[in-house]
Amino acid sequence: xxxxxxxxxxxxxxxxxxxxxxxxxxxxxxxxxxxxxxxxxxxxxxxxxxxxxxxxxxxxxxxxxxxxxxxxxxxxxxxxxxxxxxxxxxxxxxxxxxxxxxxxxxxxxxxxxxxxxxxxxxxxxxxxxxxxxxxxxxxxxxxxxxxxxxxxxxxxxxxxxxxxxxxxxxxxxxxxxxxxxxxxxxxxxxxxxxxxxxxxxxxxxxxxxxxxxxxxxxxxxxxxxxxxxxxxxxxxxxxxxxxxxxxxxxxxxxxxxxxxxxxxxxxxxxxxxxxxxxxxxxxxxxxxxxxxxxxxxxxxxxxxxxxxxxxxxxxxxxxx
Amino acid sequence: xxxxxxxxxxxxxxxxxxxxxxxxxxxxxxxxxxxxxxxxxxxxxxxxxxxxxxxxxxxxxxxxxxxxxxxxxxxxxxxxxxxxxxxxxxxxxxxxxxxxxxxxxxxxxxxxxxxxxxxxxxxxxxxxxxxxxxxxxxxxxxxxxxxxxxxxxxxxxxxxxxxxxxxxxxxxxxxxxxxxxxxxxxxxxxxxxxxxxxxxxxxxxxxxxxxxxxxxxxxxxxxxxxxxxxxxxxxxxxxxxxxxxxxxxxxxxxxxxxxxxxxxxxxxxxxx
Numbered sequence: 236x237x238x239x240x241x242x243x244x245x246x247x248x249x250x251x252x253x254x255x256x257x258x259x260x261x262x263x264x265x266x267x268x269x270x271x272x273x274x275x276x277x278x279x280x281x282x283x284x285x286x287x288x289x290x291x292x293x294x295x296x297x298x299x300x301x302x303x304x305x306x307x308x309x310x311x312x313x314x315x316x317x318x319x320x321x322x323x324x325x326x327x328x329x330x331x332x333x334x335x336x337x338x339x340x341x342x343x344x345x346x347x348x349x350x351x352x353x354x355x356x357x358x359x360x361x362x363x364x365x366x367x368x369x370x371x372x373x374x375x376x377x378x379x380x381x382x383x384x385x386x387x388x389x390x391x392x393x394x395x396x397x398x399x400x401x402x403x404x405x406x407x408x409x410x411x412x413x414x415x416x417x418x419x420x421x422x423x424x425x426x427x428x429x430x431x432x433x434x435x436x437x438x439x440x441x442x443x444x445x446x447x448x449x450x451x452x453x454x455x456x457x458x459x460x461x462x463x464x465x466x467x468x469x470x471x472x473x474x475x476x477x478x479x480x481x482x483x484x485x486x487x488x489x490x491x492x493x494x495x496x497x498x499x500x501x502x503x504x505x506x507x508x509x510x511x512x513x514x515x516x517x518x519x520x521x522x523x524x525x526x527x528x529x530x531x532x533x534x535x536x537x538x539x540x541x542x543x544x545x546x547x548x549x550x551x552x553x554x555x
Numbered sequence: 556x557x558x559x560x561x562x563x564x565x566x567x568x569x570x571x572x573x574x575x576x577x578x579x580x581x582x583x584x585x586x587x588x589x590x591x592x593x594x595x596x597x598x599x600x601x602x603x604x605x606x607x608x609x610x611x612x613x614x615x616x617x618x619x620x621x622x623x624x625x626x627x628x629x630x631x632x633x634x635x636x637x638x639x640x641x642x643x644x645x646x647x648x649x650x651x652x653x654x655x656x657x658x659x660x661x662x663x664x665x666x667x668x669x670x671x672x673x674x675x676x677x678x679x680x681x682x683x684x685x686x687x688x689x690x691x692x693x694x695x696x697x698x699x700x701x702x703x704x705x706x707x708x709x710x711x712x713x714x715x716x717x718x719x720x721x722x723x724x725x726x727x728x729x730x731x732x733x734x735x736x737x738x739x740x741x742x743x744x745x746x747x748x749x750x751x752x753x754x755x756x757x758x759x760x761x762x763x764x765x766x767x768x769x770x771x772x773x774x775x776x777x778x779x780x781x782x783x784x785x786x787x788x789x790x791x792x793x794x795x796x797x798x799x800x801x802x803x804x805x806x807x808x809x810x811x812x813x814x815x816x817x818x819x820x821x822x823x824x825x826x827x
Contacts, residue, residue, distance in 0.1 A: 285659070286659075287659060287811070287812045287813075288812060289809075289811060307663075308662070310659075310660060310663075311662035313660070315656075315657075320653070321652050321654045321656070321657070322654055322657060323654055335657065338658060338663050339662060382657070
């Protein structure tokens with residue numbers, strides 16, 4: 236069963252098209268990133284999954300349940316973190332989390348301490364949150380932590396989060412990334428949007444790139460790294476002769492100017508290393524095309540379509 | 556029950572301030588009666604003034620006439636404003652703040668949430684009427700006011716259907732307007748307008764039919780201390796509350812949260 240299946244999802248607000256036939260499948264047990272610039276439809280998609288807004292056409296399923304017709308069943312299986320979560324300012328953190336547990340029907344049980352309370356306390360400790368503080372007095376980052384605790388404390392099979400690490404300091408951000416990975420390792424699914432490309436690259440098994448309400452590509456960051464061109468910036472003590480690198484398999488000479496050369500490699504490094512061994516190398520730098528460079532290449536103004544090849548080319552070209 | 560409890564928690568300051576306000580105002584008016592009784596006994600109010608507040612020329616030595624003019628002319632408007640403010644703030648206020656996103660992220664149906672919130676509004680109206688009744692009763696017992704206690708209590712509780720009708724309208728308008736501010740402004744303006752309409756319609760026979768469109772007419776402020784509430788008037792207000800609330804529920808179930816636009820189509824859209 237798919238954790239999320241979205242088919243031809245469309246959402247328009249009069250003349251403004253927020254989603255334009257979006258198709259996407261997220262498998263159970265994966266951490267799936269949702270990338271795109273502002274207005275590309277990320278938040279709209281997440282809000283449709285939560286049945287907070289309704290699609291103009293198309294449909295979505297969560298763990299086999301229709302998000303609109305079986306919304307209660309869907310929400311019973313999701314831990315949701317909205318972008319900039321808002322709560323009741325006049326309650327303290329504990330009272331707010333207790334209220335949410337009672338709305339979920341998770342307050343009480345068979346006498347023992349409910350499991351979600353143990354998980355809540357564990358998360359509160361890991362995120363260094365003071366649960367006695369009034370929500371109205373919390374900073375943006377601390378409110379984000381409350382939202383994260385709420386989304387995860389019921390140990391839902393699917394976590395849907397809109398920019399989960401916004402406002403967090405680097406240490407807590409790292410802890411949240413670790414928690415998200417742990418959820419996937421334990422069989423849960425995480426689906427989140429982000430602007431933090433390093434985070435997406437580090438945490439996600441797969442990443443969907445969104446543009447103008449459509450998925451334009453789905454990448455596997457690890458695979459992407461393996462296949463992405465690697466760039467070598469080489470400095471020599473004396474200038475190698477012109478054409479010294481011509482004919483090397485899988486090597487492209489981006490530039491060669493006297494004692495400096497920029498070479499790009501798409502496969503095995505052996506031939507290049509052997510070739511370089513013929514000269515006295517004073518400096519060698521390698522550079523991998525990052526997800527950020529790929530991301531930028533997808534959203535250049537004249538990039539009306541995208542494929543892994545063109546994206547990589549554009550990213551590589553951007554280095555020169 | 557969790558929704559109802561939380562609704563009462565959210566409304567606590569409004570219910571407390573309106574309840575205490577109405578109670579203290581009622582207590583003050585009753586307490587003033589012995590001091591003003593003799594003065595008012597010989598006083599002849601201008602007919603237009605009395606008609607505006609729905610009274611006819613009355614014997615102001617009679618505490619019921621005194622309370623009708625000094626208390627029951629204004630308290631209906633005060634409690635109606637409570638109903639408008641509370642009803643437009645509850646769901647629309649939460650939505651505007653963004654708090655509804657997390658509430659509705661839980662496996663809680665919109666219907667359950669709406670009905671719990673509405674239950675809290677009804678409980679709030681009953682608590683305000685109770686506070687008003689206590690405010691009337693305590694000084695009335697102290698000064699030995701010549702009005703039976705049940706008549707005073709009944710007068711205050713006759714305002715509950717008015718509060719409910721106004722709350723029903725508030726819930727409906729909040730479910731189809733872009734924001735809490737728009738909803739609150741519209742319903743508050745409507746409430747003051749129909750209150751004035753009801754009052755003005757008493758001044759002139761030609762305008763008299765206008766009072767049928769005003770919920771204040773059905774609240775029986777001018778007559779409730781003498782004759783008790785008219786049952787069919789109360790039924791009209793409760794019927795209006797049920798109808799408006801049912802429409803509001805329909806609209807809320809189909810509403811797109813935080814869309815920032817009018818959602819009149821939600822009234823005719825069938826959710827899923």
